[in-house]
Amino acid sequence: xxxxxxxxxxxxxxxxxxxxxxxxxxxxxxxxxxxxxxxxxxxxxxxxxxxxxxxxxxxxxxxxxxxxxxxxxxxxxxxxxxxxxxxxxxxxxxxxxxxxxxxxxxxxxxxxxxxxxxxxxxxxxxxxxxxxxxxxxxxxxxxxxxxxxxxxxxxxxxxxxxxxxxxxxxxxxxxxxxxxxxxxxxxxxxxxxxxxxxxxxxxxxxxxxxxxxxxxxxxxxxxxxxxxxxxxxxxxxxxxxxxxxxxxxxxxxxxxxxxxxxxxxxxxxxxxxxxxxxxxxxxxxxxxxxxxxxxxxxxxxxxxxxxxxxxxxxxxxxxxxxxxxxxxxxxxxxxxxxxxxxxxxxxxxxxxxxxxxxxxxxxxxxxxxxxxxxxxxxxxxxxxxxxxxxxxxxxxxxxxxxxxxxxxxxxxxxxxxxxxxxxxxxxxxxxxxxxxxxxxxxxxxxxxxxxxxxxxxxxxxxxxx
Amino acid sequence: xxxxxxxxxxxxxxxxxxxxxxxxxxxxxxxxxxxxxxxxxxxxxxxxxxxxxxxxxxxxxxxxxxxxxxxxxxxxxxxxxxxxxxxxxxxxxxxxxxxxxxx
Numbered sequence: 298x299x300x301x302x303x304x305x306x307x308x309x310x311x312x313x314x315x316x317x318x319x320x321x322x323x324x325x326x327x328x329x330x331x332x333x334x335x336x337x338x339x340x341x342x343x344x345x346x347x348x349x350x351x352x353x354x355x356x357x358x359x360x361x362x363x364x365x366x367x368x369x370x371x372x373x374x375x376x377x378x379x380x381x382x383x384x385x386x387x388x389x390x391x392x393x394x395x396x397x398x399x400x401x402x403x404x405x406x407x408x409x410x411x412x413x414x415x416x417x418x419x420x421x422x423x424x425x426x427x428x429x430x431x432x433x434x435x436x437x438x439x440x441x442x443x444x445x446x447x448x449x450x451x452x453x454x455x456x457x458x459x460x461x462x463x464x465x466x467x468x469x470x471x472x473x474x475x476x477x478x479x480x481x482x483x484x485x486x487x488x489x490x491x492x493x494x495x496x497x498x499x500x501x502x503x504x505x506x507x508x509x510x511x512x513x514x515x516x517x518x519x520x521x522x523x524x525x526x527x528x529x530x531x532x533x534x535x536x537x538x539x540x541x542x543x544x545x546x547x548x549x550x551x552x553x554x555x556x557x558x559x560x561x562x563x564x565x566x567x568x569x570x571x572x573x574x575x576x577x578x579x580x581x582x583x584x585x586x587x588x589x590x591x592x593x594x595x596x597x598x599x600x601x602x603x604x605x606x607x608x609x610x611x612x613x614x615x616x617x618x619x620x621x622x623x624x625x626x627x628x629x630x631x632x633x634x635x636x637x638x639x640x641x642x643x644x645x646x647x648x649x650x651x652x653x654x655x656x657x658x659x660x661x662x663x664x665x666x667x668x669x670x671x672x673x674x675x676x677x678x679x680x681x682x683x684x685x686x687x688x689x690x691x692x693x694x695x696x697x698x699x700x701x702x703x704x705x706x707x708x709x710x711x712x713x714x715x716x717x718x719x720x721x722x723x724x725x726x727x728x729x730x731x732x733x734x735x736x737x738x739x740x741x742x743x744x745x746x747x748x749x750x751x752x753x754x755x756x757x758x759x760x761x762x
Numbered sequence: 763x764x765x766x767x768x769x770x771x772x773x774x775x776x777x778x779x780x781x782x783x784x785x786x787x788x789x790x791x792x793x794x795x796x797x798x799x800x801x802x803x804x805x806x807x808x809x810x811x812x813x814x815x816x817x818x819x820x821x822x823x824x825x826x827x828x829x830x831x832x833x834x835x836x837x838x839x840x841x842x843x844x845x846x847x848x849x850x851x852x853x854x855x856x857x858x859x860x861x862x863x864x865x
Contacts, residue, residue, distance in 0.1 A: 310777075313803055314780060314784065316799070316803075317781070317784050317785065317788075317796075317799070317800070317803075318784055320788055320792055320795065320796050320799060321784075321787050321788050321789070321792070322789075322792075323791065323792060323849075323852040323854070324854070326792055326795055326849045326852065327846065327849040327850060327852075329799070330795070330799050330802075330842060330845045330846055330849055331846070333799060333802065333803055333842070334802070334842045337802075337803075337805070337806060337838055337842070340806065340809050341808075341809055341812075344809050344812050344813060345812075345816070348813055348816050348817060349816055349817050350816050351816055351817075352815065352816065352818075352824065353816065355828070356812055356815045356816060356828065356831060359828050359831050359832050359835075360808070360812065360831050360832070360835045361835075362832060362835075363808075363831065363832040363833065363834065363835025363836040363837075363839070364835045364836070364838075364839040366832075366835075366836045366840070367835060367836040367837070367838065367839030367840030367841070367843060368839055368840070368843055370836070370840050370844075371839070371840040371841075371842075371843030371844040371847065372843060372847070374844065376848065376851075379794060379798070379844070379848070382798075382840075382844060383794075383797055383798050383801055383844075386798070386801050386802075386805075386836070386837050386840050386841050386844070387801055387837075389805075389833040389834070389836055389837040389840075390801065390804045390805050390807060390833070390834065390837040392829075392830070392833050393805075393807045393808060393811055393830040393831075393833040393834035393837060394804075394807045394830075396811070396826050396827070396829055396830035396833070397807060397810050397811050397814050397826075397827065397830045399826055400814045400818065400823045400826040400827045400830065401814065403822060403823050403826070404814070404817070404818060404819050404820075404823045407819035407820050407823060512797070513797070516797055516800065516801060519801075519804050520800065520804050523804045523806065523807045524774060524777075526807060526810060527770065527774075528767065528770055528774075530810050530813070530814075531765045531770070532810065533765065533770065533773045534806065535806060535807065535809075535810060536770055536773050536774045536777060537773060537777040538803050538804060538806045539804055539806075539807075540774055540777035540778040540781055541777060541780070541781040541784075541785075541800060541803060542781075542800040542801070542803055542804040543778065543781070544778050544781025544782045544784075544785055545781060545785045545796060545797070545800040546797075546800070548782065548785050548786055549793060549796075549797060552790075552793075639790065639791075641790055644794075646793075646794055646797065647790070647793035647794060647796075647797060648790055648791060648792060648793025648794040648795070648796070648797075649794050651790070651791045651792075651793075651794065652794045652795070652848050652851070655848070655851040655852045655853075656848075656851045658851075658853075660853060660854050661791055661852050661853070661854060662854050664791050666789070666790045666791065
């Protein structure tokens, strides 16, 4: 019968891989998610085969309670709140992996059934990695949910403290393994607590703008913890699932860091991304700002052939996605080609802006990634920037002195006319002046993103009437 | 329960390789669902938690495994539900007039 369980594990591993494969196109993605879920149900169905089934009822009740919480949270969460939801789920997974490995260590001491491997390098590693992910994800959640400040929290000697904590944990881990099963249980518990503490310490100084990087990294670490827990439990399916997640997390971490022209080390150790240290790059906006009104912009949009909309965090904050979609509908009805230019770090997790716009019924074939849309800007009549800033800053391309020099940006400044909807002249996350705002071809439309877009919609409707 | 550790390393390396190949082809438009789906997949540790709980030798280990079971279950189910909700929103063609979204 154990063979049946192992066979099902193989099927499940294949289902996860097929599921992820189908996530490559929006049309097949939903079925991919379902296929992976079926894999999960299969593994669950054969869990008890060849296992002692004590306390079955209590375990089922607790599992059902967890599932109910998952359904409740998953159904209720707003799409704009997706990053904190993912952080929360990720922390739960990391915590679960750490607890399972810890349980295996303690169970070996107690001489439990099922002959746990006990204290081993994989067990200690899973405890440390999972606990780190739990602690880090908790802080990421608090920051994203705005239960604590999104600005970097820094103090003197922070890196030294972090390095020391890591060193102490590594020494404790190795020492625990050397002492062996039974003698070092307390030490492993200490590694768990210390790992969570280190996660907290490392994420505290990370600013709001760097959240896409840190969420991806925490996701990768949980994946890694789960994969290594597969070594503790001799379970190949845990290893396959964890390795898939780890690979996904590491790829996304790299993509996000590249999109911000930062190294991962820089994100973790620089405390940037919150404006506090944003180099006071001098040169207070030279040139003049050209303010404009909604009626003038509406006229330009109505008679344009190609309009590229650049959504940024200002749009998400003002919850203007429905209004932007309505604006798109009105323009499309007039025969205007409307495209959305999505920077990889728009939003607070990888791909977040796409989901926000998809929720507002913007078809995904109008969502263009940076590489695809940049060649379109020179023939765009209007580039409409709504609440985005740093990702449109031409200084990243042509001012080697700028702190964001080298960051890949949307080439908004190459459009015929640029309209920037913005609340004020304040600088973005990076605290850098944006020369785009004072270019001759740039018109500034000041105000809250939602109110501004509503005004544009009103003007366009009047024109049509 | 007794697979050669080296074989497990083999599985790990191959799965990691497949993961890198597959995931580097996921387009940016789907990065958020990708992350939440993989998030759900790592919730498989939930199954390990159940195994641990049903063979736990004492109240302390049982408690730890139960806590892991709860967290893992919420992780798996929440992850798949959230991903499905997001992917349901992706559609192509002319905007359908705002009928099919829910709060």
